[in-house]
Amino acid sequence: MTDSSALDLDPEDRKIVTLARSARARNGVPEGAAVRDETGRTYVAGTVALDSLRLSALRTAVAMAVASGAKSLEAAAVVTAAETVSDEDRAAVRDLGGPGTPVLLAGPDGSVRATVTAG
Secondary structure, three states, rough: OOOHHHHOHHHHHHHHHHHHHHHHHHHHOOOOOEEEEOOOEEEEEEEEEEEOEEEEEEEEHHHHHHHHHOOOEEEEEOOOOOOOHHHHHHHHHEEEEOOOOOEEOOOOOOOOEEEEEEO
């Protein structure tokens, strides 16, 4: 993991962190996530917690991108109180974006704590 401040972020990466934070706050869920596809389109999601379906925000955002026809991912962001990005979340990003796809991990305040690869 690499520490990264919001000031060091590319504007497009800052955008997906902001969108992820907004999804978390708006929906009152534990996590918010956003991904950016190869065309620059973004997909935003929150945690899904139904009796019959449980998905993290990041896996939901990846599923939305796939369902919308995305062929690849450029980057992903998750806003959470968790200290790490789960292996399952990284695998979902890797499946669509490849092992080098960056995943930004931000705290609930939107500050980026680390950047990992989907690897």
